[in-house]
Amino acid sequence: MCGIIGLHLRDPALHPMLGRLLDDMLCGVSERGPDSVGIAVYGDEERNPPGHAAVSVLRAPGDLATTVAGLLPGTPAVTTQAAGDTTVLTAPVAVDALIAAVAAAAPGALVVGSGTDLVVYKGAGHPQDLARTYGLRDVTGWQGLAHTRMATESAINPEGCHPYSVGADQCLVHNGSFSNHATIRRELARQGVVFDSENDSEVGARFVAACLAEGDDLEKALLRLGETFDGFYTLLVTTADGFAVVRDEIACKPAVIAEHPRWVAMASEFRALADLPGIDEARIFEPDPGKVYTWQR
Amino acid sequence: MAALSRSEADARESAVHTVHTVTIDLASATVRQLNAELHAPTATSYEVLHPQGAHSIGAGIHDEIDVHVRGHAGYFCAGMNQLAHVVVDGSAGNGVAENMMSGTVRVRGDASQSAGATGRGGLLVIEGSASMRCGISMKGIDIVVGGSVGPMSAFMAQAGRLVVCGDAGDGLGDSIYEARLYVRGSVGALGADCVEKEMREEHRAELAELLRAAGFDHDPGEFRRYGSARGLYHFTSEHSGTY
Numbered sequence: 072m073c074g075i076i077g078l079h080l081r082d083p084a085l086h087p088m089l090g091r092l093l094d095d096m097l098c099g100v101s102e103r104g105p106d107s108v109g110i111a112v113y114g115d116e117e118r119n120p121p122g123h124a125a126v127s128v129l130r131a132p133g134d135l136a137t138t139v140a141g142l143l144p145g146t147p148a149v150t151t152q153a154a155g156d157t158t159v160l161t162a163p164v165a166v167d168a169l170i171a172a173v174a175a176a177a178p179g180a181l182v183v184g185s186g187t188d189l190v191v192y193k194g195a196g197h198p199q200d201l202a203r204t205y206g207l208r209d210v211t212g213w214q215g216l217a218h219t220r221m222a223t224e225s226a227i228n229p230e231g232c233h234p235y236s237v238g239a240d241q242c243l244v245h246n247g248s249f250s251n252h253a254t255i256r257r258e259l260a261r262q263g264v265v266f267d268s269e270n271d272s273e274v275g276a277r278f279v280a281a282c283l284a285e286g287d288d289l290e291k292a293l294l295r296l297g298e299t300f301d302g303f304y305t306l307l308v309t310t311a312d313g314f315a316v317v318r319d320e321i322a323c324k325p326a327v328i329a330e331h332p333r334w335v336a337m338a339s340e341f342r343a344l345a346d347l348p349g350i351d352e353a354r355i356f357e358p359d360p361g362k363v364y365t366w367q368r
Numbered sequence: 369m370a371a372l373s374r375s376e377a378d379a380r381e382s383a384v385h386t387v388h389t390v391t392i393d394l395a396s397a398t399v400r401q402l403n404a405e406l407h408a409p410t411a412t413s414y415e416v417l418h419p420q421g422a423h424s425i426g427a428g429i430h431d432e433i434d435v436h437v438r439g440h441a442g443y444f445c446a447g448m449n450q451l452a453h454v455v456v457d458g459s460a461g462n463g464v465a466e467n468m469m470s471g472t473v474r475v476r477g478d479a480s481q482s483a484g485a486t487g488r489g490g491l492l493v494i495e496g497s498a499s500m501r502c503g504i505s506m507k508g509i510d511i512v513v514g515g516s517v518g519p520m521s522a523f524m525a526q527a528g529r530l531v532v533c534g535d536a537g538d539g540l541g542d543s544i545y546e547a548r549l550y551v552r553g554s555v556g557a558l559g560a561d562c563v564e565k566e567m568r569e570e571h572r573a574e575l576a577e578l579l580r581a582a583g584f585d586h587d588p589g590e591f592r593r594y595g596s597a598r599g600l601y602h603f604t605s606e607h608s609g610t611y
Contacts, residue, residue, distance in 0.1 A: 322500055325462065341461055342421030342442050357480060357499045360519060
């Protein structure tokens, strides 16, 4: 089944409330995915300060920050925040440099998110318990999403948890299942793409990242995904400045979008949107099959 | 037709304030508590507050009672309804009035996917628009939609009537059996074996009755009728060699 929520704030006055709004929304989709939950937030300056890169890591050894600092030029200050299965490292360096240092320092660790504005948390467990572990209610920022998972395609572990964040400041969450992901995985692998999990949704995320790297905008990347992938999907994809929703042509997997002058929200079910400020004045609709909906910051 | 017209619905609504109405607030009560009361009703009129999109509100009622839901309902609202008159003062999620047997369900806002799915009787009125697969596999229910319906509506519809005062999306009536579909606006691509049919006097008469019951005053002459070409009824033996 799986549940998705996403919130793109247009009104800066709401930025301090992002975590509280996301936490309330998460309650509305917890039953859809009690296995695990992942969260991505954009613009939380405490968790990812301006001028810094943040990298989210699974299986991080305890001394990772010290080792990583030693590998970076000028040994900058590297901070760590541990939240359940996820450890977030930040440093005033480029994203690629921090990822490379983490990979060199801890070959057994797995990078599950990175960016200059983004912080990702992933873990197995009940969504509401993990929301407390992640400190979700305290999050601030301009955009966020969460995914509650009911596993179908691969194991219940933090690696199989969404979002898949495989490019800087990019995230993809998926409700559904891709049926030809193994074929596409092989094609991408031949082009040199490396995968972290057996999960079908990761293939979607790698495909979108490859399209964006080729210069496609979010809409074109998702239209290309629709031409290439078979299966059922509702996808929410976010970037450093974008927020996009798409469903497959049969559209069995639910999605509700609410658009308000102060925010745009998307969820698997209306009840996740019911407590948003001004929901009664919002334009509420279900996305049409095969149509890509995008919003830019 | 066990229909509740709009004027009758309004009259019942005003009666809510004169007959003994039981109010159940879902901010404090659970849907299980609500439905346990509705399944063995101690009153004839109920008001449900703060639904907040909760699922299965009023599913499985089998008595002639009035239920007013003050807000948005989630999935399967008034599913399997028998005899009851349910009004949702908001929108409804997936499968509103699914498998309804009799009675009426009126949604004052929009409805999500699969509204009235597999319904066998009664009248479902959606004053707004309905999403995809409205009336999928309908088996005798009457559905009147004030706005438009999404793609793949009336898929495998077997019996009953679907009235759409707005437009219908692609794939209308795909693999339809004997339901009758009336659409006032545009229709996307028709589904397999669904064709436009002549609008005869008996059709205008039944459409007028459905519109009256639902509370819409459109001229039946503005609608077109669609139904089954009956080309998919039988397995064609000469095709067996292709498998």
